Amino acid sequence: MAIPAANRLLYEQVARIGKAVSSPKRLELLELLAQGEKAVESLAAELLIDVRLASAHLKALREARLVTSRRDGRYIIYRLTGDDVARLWVSLREVAEAHLLELREALGQMQADPARLAGVAREDLLERARRGEVVVIDVRPQPEYATAHLPFARSMPLAELESRLAELPLDREIVAYCRGPFCLLSDEAVRVLGARGYRARKISDGVSEWQAAGMPLEGSCGEAAA
């Protein structure tokens, strides 16, 4: 009755996207690129893999049109082809979290940290940050902050945190965030701050999660060097 060969092609095309997100390394690349555009070298360095391997994975992502590249001097800068790619990564992670017990266990062990700011709605956090009741710090590297960050957030990269402690108030709660639920930067920041007597907690949102929830972002969402 129907022509089965006709739409077989359609599913193959969608499967191209599926194949692109079927590798852990490529997912890691997508999450990094969701923080802002980056050169191959820095991506490879962050993942602790060979540059050639990173290049090969990026090629696969490019062939699925999830990323594009442009040349900037000696570097080739990769970036996501759209916000929907970051949203897809968030959706995938949420489905995995919802159905894969193993993932929830691994997440729980990794961030056994009791310093989670849970049960607070994003709107409430935003309102408190607006009023200055809490200080929201973005502990990712500065270029990622420059690309996009949460409203009222202050850039405080983990690498500079200890030397810039004086900038943070001791009398107000400090809320740290980083790249998302899988990122450990904010956990480390909370640990450091807690040891120095600060009242610090973390949220697991990154900019992608925040935006996927319909919340506003700030930042020159266009260009930023890696």
Next chain:
Amino acid sequence: MAIPAANRLLYEQVARIGKAVSSPKRLELLELLAQGEKAVESLAAELLIDVRLASAHLKALREARLVTSRRDGRYIIYRLTGDDVARLWVSLREVAEAHLLELREALGQMQADPARLAGVAREDLLERARRGEVVVIDVRPQPEYATAHLPFARSMPLAELESRLAELPLDREIVAYCRGPFCLLSDEAVRVLGARGYRARKISDGVSEWQAAGMPLEGSCGEAAA
């Protein structure tokens, strides 16, 4: 600074979901299961593949926890583990449509049909259907209609359409829908109706797309035989 081995496991878990949706056949299975639970045999028949192959793919989907199975007599009935799985399928398809030119071309060729009801918001269609200005027909097999269908939709399986033409009014517009943008049932229905003098058009939404857009569904969304 950070422990890279710790969260390596996390990405592997998410990649399990990615691997599950990296095969065209498995995507087809997911779309069919999004219409309602079904036995292995009927899934294999619909895909025109060997039952053993369908079983193997379903096993892969089950290991990624995207589907579950239960026994009903001699049959093993598979169903999605949640609405979020159907939403993931919709998201994947939307990302593919947005970025893969090849997909848009293939889609355009397949449904070159000029009878698309485009540019009409879902809310407007719902309102017109409520007022009875249009007759919305669900041309999928009846069990899928029973599981879930659009509000005010009437079940009119394509297989029975020609013998039940008398039930449809000639003076009102008829809007057909089926399983989604990749499904050809509604195109065929529009063709048949058009040849008999009916004013018929189609929408590309299926129940998953409708629901993913935040629109309400009707139906005994629990049990239905395949």
Next chain:
DNA sequence: CGTACATACCAACGAGCATTGGAATTTACG
């Protein structure tokens, strides 16, 4: 209780993918 049926399991083959060694290409910089 034995046969038919639906489905899962096991094995095997070929195709495709991840990874790394080595080389080519493009750009910047002196």
Next chain:
DNA sequence: CGTAAATTCCAATGCTCGTTGGTATGTACG
């Protein structure tokens, strides 16, 4: 213009996956 740096391309290897032939398991039905 030549050298260094960043990245891609090519080839080879080992592994995983899709597919199908054969078989086992569990259920219904006479």
